Amino acid sequence: MTEKIQSIIRKYSSDKYRMMDILLEIQELYHHIPEQAVEILADQLDLSRVDVEQTISFYHFFSLEPVGKYAIYLNNSPVAHMYGRTEVARAFEEEVGISFNSATVDGLIGLWDTADIGMSDQEPAAIINGTVFTELDPAKARKIIQGIKEGKKVADIAEEIADKIYSKGLLRTMVKNNIHAKGSVLFGDFELENALRKALDKTPEEVVEEVKASNLRGRGGAGFPTGLKWEYCRASGGDEVFLICNADEGEPGTFKERVILTELPRMLFEGMVIAGYAIRAKQGILYLRYEYRYLKEHLESILQGMREMNLLGKDIAGKSGFDFDIRIQLGAGSYVCGEESGLIESMEGKRGEPRNRPPFPVQSGYLDKPSVVNNVETLCKVVPILANGADWFKSVGTKESTGTKLLSISGDCKNPGVYEMEWGMTINEMLEMVGATSVQGVKVGGPSGNCIDSTHFGRSIAFEDLATGGSMIIIGEQRDLLRDFILPFTNFFIEESCGSCAPCRSLTVILRNKLLKILNGNGTKKDIDELYTWAQMGTTANRCGLGQTSANPIITSLDNFRNLYDDLIKTDQDYLSAFDLEKAVAASCEVVGRVPNIESH
């Protein structure tokens, strides 16, 4: 083992900034990070053991304990539950004979809950050793386990249980694209190299001006003007600059980037080359969430093809002195790494804790060099903008929100999937488009966004009204909105908090406990009032976007679904304790053989 681990470390030049890659290889080889590996890593990278372990313990897909030769990570997001996750999980448990979040004694199979894996349009879904399994049902779950017990390869099991396998170069997968509406920008005419040639005919400054003129805003959710970000980076100076593409879409309910990476990788990479030219970067890095690991070989082969066409490498497209290449950096399972500075920390082999600002990444980012972090969809849009001009782009959408938006729509509707639509579409129009009726509410922008009721359905999807990174979860009237969405989304934020800021780390737990008190029937009006007041506190006190929005499920549901809370509380009492005496004495009563006699006290 020692020799193998040392050779992995050598492969990455004993560089502690490549810790993610080193750990990923060890994890995939041994199905955990063995104690011996931690020791060797600490020794060779000149770190303490706890320093190595603090990175390992930050990421969901790294483990110090064996996760199983076949590690089954079954999505347990609210959307997965809408499509029957509970029954699938039970089938897995029965067939394997263990409970979730444990592995069999022989180390063969592990069953693990995992947060949203970007398959909300085809849930229940699971990742087994990097391969994605979608649209599972109990019968398929049993078949998977039988296949494993027969010693079959994961890829072969996938081919057996899939209704259909989709093939694209090196990619063979059962994951569907589900593209239900193609707009004029992303899915318009695209001819590789066309936009790049037009860009290279301009100076880098002119390219920045063109993007600024288009009013393109970041498609990850925050909506920062892309051209301005590039300009700030250029203004930072320095001889080394990085362009980073954020493909860490972790917002539950979003999966549009999965579709772009599958269908339009050349457009994305061309956009990265143009951006690299504009900001004078020589190195581009695609940070790919581990959940999309199955796309890596496919993407690598596209990159290789582009190198062979001289669209990457030296003197790109004949432009003397313009050198640029792209490498793929895998993540390892962490929502907060989608925040640009958390992503940079992760790229440096550390815990993905968002940084304090200033300095901003455009001033001091990856390896303390000026860095631009742009979303996948944003970089794609640079291509049609350069090909057709800023005015063409601005002719679509609204004044503040130019162009189109790719939406990931899931939940209670006929046709979950991705839709490219013009900014400005109303929620009502969207619901009609996807075939949704009897809608109780829509989670706009995922858990960190807004939770709206029907009185808001006339509003439009745009930065000036309902801003969104693209996640749209439709919640039907039959659903228990508080128990099945607001509670698990709050738990999601507790689990995914990096823990650095006190209010994000601990206040969210306090809020969740208060919510539970109300859900358990021990709430009064005072509890609702306190929940609302307390939930507001973290919004300004935390460092990053995650922390600032971690109370949004509670705040927005209190704003728009107050009646659901009111129905749960006791109105005849001012105060109720959440303390359950009967439960508290149950264990001791059992020991002495008594029946709790609460009533008479």
Next chain:
Amino acid sequence: MNKNGKLYFEIDGKPCYADEGQSIIDAAKANGVFIPSLCHVEGVKPAGSCRICNVKVNGRVMTACTTPVEDGMVVDNDIPELIELRKAIIDVLFVSGNHFCPSCEKSGNCELQALAYRYQIMVPRFPYEFPLKDVDASAEHIFHDANRCILCKRCIRTIMKEGKHVFAYQGRGGEHLQIVMDKELASLLTEQEAQEAMEICPVGAILKKEQGFIVPIGERKFDKVPIGSDIEKQ
């Protein structure tokens, strides 16, 4: 910019001066203004993790330890909105750990306790969580009690042995994150180093062994004057 080449700024209307690049919290201290913090260590790269030093800069909430002073900056510090926020964060820290002031070795020297006194907090507004936490007493001179830890990262950032970090975060999230001590390195710490580690910890999570009550309670740092008095007296 004033004539000495210093930056001019105001805290709660008081004229103040700062050096280029100086953080608001350090500059405030130099001007006799106390901005409370539980994670800041002067001279060490700020963590911005406790969020207690949040001030308002030109109307926007920012941490005073991570924000450098800019010429002409207008800073709000001792205003009701921020006092309320700070009290809430102090409450959060009390209920999310297991703090037992009356018997704690750090009582009177504890900055969390001292801030609670300064803000006249009688009882936290949130329900206690009584979480289960680990205690590590394996090293010869030093003792780590996660019950009293507020995860401020001071020890992570400052306590080194043989050029390596003795303390580190472990896990993540609101219910699993804790600070752990490297057993091997901790066992090498000298008495003097253990003393320094205890002093850097704002609370009673890091203790030097056989030290507890040598200075009696009642005669300790914050027993007689509120925290921040030394800065405000200047």
